[in-house]
Amino acid sequence: MVFPELSGNKWRKLRYNLEEAVSSGHRQIISFGGAFSNHIHALAHAGSKIGLKTIGVIRGEELADQPLNPTLQQAASLGMQLVFVSRKEYDLKSDPGWIAALQDRWGKSYVLPEGGNNDLAVRGCAEILGPESARYSHIAVAVGTGGTLSGLLQGSHTTDQKILGFWALKGMNSAEEVRIFGSSTQGVLFDQYHWGGYAKFQPELIEWINRFYQVTQVPLDPIYTGKVLFGIEDLARKGWFSPKDRILVIHTGGLQGNAGFNQRCVQQKLPTLTYEI
Ligand SMILES: *Cc1c(COP(=O)(O)O)cnc(C)c1O
Numbered sequence: 001m002v003f004p005e006l007s008g009n010k011w012r013k014l015r016y017n018l019e020e021a022v023s024s025g026h027r028q029i030i031s032f033g034g035a036f037s038n039h040i041h042a043l044a045h046a047g048s049k050i051g052l053k054t055i056g057v058i059r060g061e062e063l064a065d066q067p068l069n070p071t072l073q074q075a076a077s078l079g080m081q082l083v084f085v086s087r088k089e090y091d092l093k094s095d096p097g098w099i100a101a102l103q104d105r106w107g108k109s110y111v112l113p114e115g116g117n118n119d120l121a122v123r124g125c126a127e128i129l130g131p132e133s134a135r136y137s138h139i140a141v142a143v144g145t146g147g148t149l150s151g152l153l154q155g156s157h158t159t160d161q162k163i164l165g166f167w168a169l170k171g172m173n174s175a176e177e178v179r180i181f182g183s184s185t186q187g188v189l190f191d192q193y194h195w196g197g198y199a200k201f202q203p204e205l206i207e208w209i210n211r212f213y214q215v216t217q218v219p220l221d222p223i224y225t226g227k228v229l230f231g232i233e234d235l236a237r238k239g240w241f242s243p244k245d246r247i248l249v250i251h252t253g254g255l256q257g258n259a260g261f262n263q264r265c266v267q268q269k270l271p272t273l274t275y276e277i
Contacts, residue, residue, distance in 0.1 A: 008038065008042070008251070008252045008253015008254060009125060009128070009141075009148045009250075009252040009253060010038050010039050010041075010042035010043075010116060010253065011042055011046070011253075012121070012124040012125045012127065012128060012148070012151070013039070013115075013116040013117065013121035013124050013125060013147060013148070014042060014043060014046050014112075014116055014121075014124070015124040016120035016121070016123050016124050017029075017110070017112055017116065017118070017120045017121060017124075018046055018050060018052065020110070020120055021052060021110035022050070022052070024110065026052070026108070026109065026110040027052065027053060028052060028053035028054065028055060028106075028107060028108075028109045028110070029043065029047060029052055029053070029054050029055070029109055029110045029111075029112055030054075030055040030056075030057065030102060030103070030106065030109035030110070030111055030112070031043055031054075031055075031056060031057070031111070031112035031113070031114070031116065032056075032057045032058075032059075032090070032093045032112075032113065032114040033056060033057075033058060033059070033114060033115070034058070034059050034060075034198075034199075035058060035059065035060055035063055035069055035071065035072060035260075036069065036071045036199070036223075036257045036260045036261070037056075037058075037071065037115075038253060038254050038256060038257060039114070039115050039116045040056045040058070040071065040072075040075055040080070041071050041074060041075055041256050041257075042116075043056065043075075043080070043112070043116070044056065044074065044075035044076075044078040044079070044080035045078055047078070047079065047080065048078040048079050048080075053079070053081070054075075054078075054079070054080040054081070055080065055081045055082075055083060055106050055109060056072075056075055056080050056081070056082050056083065057083045057085055057090070057093070057102065058072065058082055058083065058084050058085070059085065059087055059090040060084060060085075060086075060087065060090075061084050061085055061086045061089075062084075063084050064084040068082075069260040069263065070256075070259040070260045070263070071256060071257060071259075071260050074256070081106070083102075083106070093113070093114055094113065094114075099111055114145070115144055115145040115147065116147070117145040117146075117147035118147075121147045121151070122147050122150045122151045122154065123151070123154075124151065125147060125148045125150070125151020125152065125154075125155070126151040126152070126154040126155035127151075127155060128148075128151065128152060128155060128250060129152060129155040129156060129157060130157075131157050133156070133157055133161075133248060134157040134158040134161070135246060136161055136246045136247065136248040137160070137161055137162070137244075137245045137246050137247070138161060138162050138163075138164055138241070138245055138246070138247045138248070139152060139156070139161060139162075139163050139164065139247075139248045139249075139250065140163075140164040140165075140166065140228055140231075140232055140247060140248070140249045140250065141163070141164070141165060141166070141228065141249075141250040141252060142165075142166050142168050142224035142225055142227060142228045142252055143165040143166060143167050143168060143169075143180070143189065144168055144169065144224065146165070146176065146179065146180035148250075148252060149163060149165040149180055149187065150180050150181075150182065152250070153181065153182070153184045153186055153187055156186060159186060161186065162186055162187070162188055163186050163187050163188070164187075164188050164189075164190065165180070165187060165188070165189045165190070166189075166190050166193050166194075166227055166228045166231045167189060167190065167191045167193070167194050168194055168197075168198060168223055168224050168227055169194055169197055169198055170194050170196060170197035170198075171197075172189065172191045177189055190231055190235075192231075193227045193228075193230060193231035193234070194227065195227060198223060199223070201222075201264070201265060201268060201270050202222075203270055203271050205222055205226060205227070205230060206222060206265070206270065206271050206272070206273060207271055208226070208230055209222055209226040209229075209230075209273060210271075210273060210274045212226075212229060213273075213274065213275055214274075218251070219255055219258075219275055220251075221253075221254035221255055221257055221258055221261070222258075222261055222273065223254060223257060223261075224252055224254045225251055225252060225253075225254055228249060229249060232247060232249060255276075258273050258275075258276050259276045261273065262276060
């Protein structure tokens with residue numbers, strides 16, 4: 001199964017979970033995300049393709065009374081049922097009691113954690129790297145939950161290469177580093193390129209991403225991939241790499257979020273991304 005509209009790491013993370021959901025006899029999948037979540041968007045697409053009902057539990061009860069943003073609009077039009085909950089409730093997203101209550105309310109479901117992150121997701125991400133990736137001394141990727149980075153570590157074809165993770169979120173800690181890296185010593189995490197965290201609007205980063213697009217025609221998103229490429233350039237400028245290094249950057253997708261991002265930039269009178277894909 002390959003769906004062109006489902007690019008990026010979220011499809012890799014879903015793949016084995018969808019198989020598992022179907023083979024364990026589930027008719028619907030429930031998962032969790034923020035209002036602009038790439039994971040929720042990908043899940044809605046995948047569910048509609050393979051005929052599984054999807055329920056998206058979305059953080060923010062106030063959203064129920066507002067026009068849907070582009071991400072949620074698309075998810076809903078693909079048949080996803082959206083359930084808006086308060087932030088306090090949303091914080092219970094890993095609590096077995098709350099999940100059981102959700103299933104009582106919405107029906108028996110295959111439960112996918114926030115960001116789609118679990119062992120099956122990591123297994124899917126291990127398939128990102130083909131044998132040709134062994135030519136690279138460094139492989140770089142954005143880090144949210146870290147599932148993708150864990151997969152790259154598992155899937156790396158040579159222990160000679162480093163896998164560089166760029167935190168998109170603020171406040172990484174060493175316990176999380178251990179969780180993501182396991183026993184591997186190939187990983188390196190950078191926490192100085194998150195630009196204040198997830199949905200922070202930084203004109204300088206937006207302008208950098210626009211310039212990058214002008215020069216390369218490669219569209220990035222400001223939450224994940226833009227931070228990675230910016231970070232690579234910055235590290236290169238500072239002499240972190242040696243001239244013989246070969247760097248492979250994984251474009252993890254995320255472009256669906258750009259339309260909603262631009263809407264918010266306009267509201268806040270900030271520069272926008274010059275393209276939307
Ligand atoms: C979710 C996401 C990531 C982070 O993946 P994790 O496995 O959660 O670390 C990176 N890039 C994009 C575009 C994403 O949507």
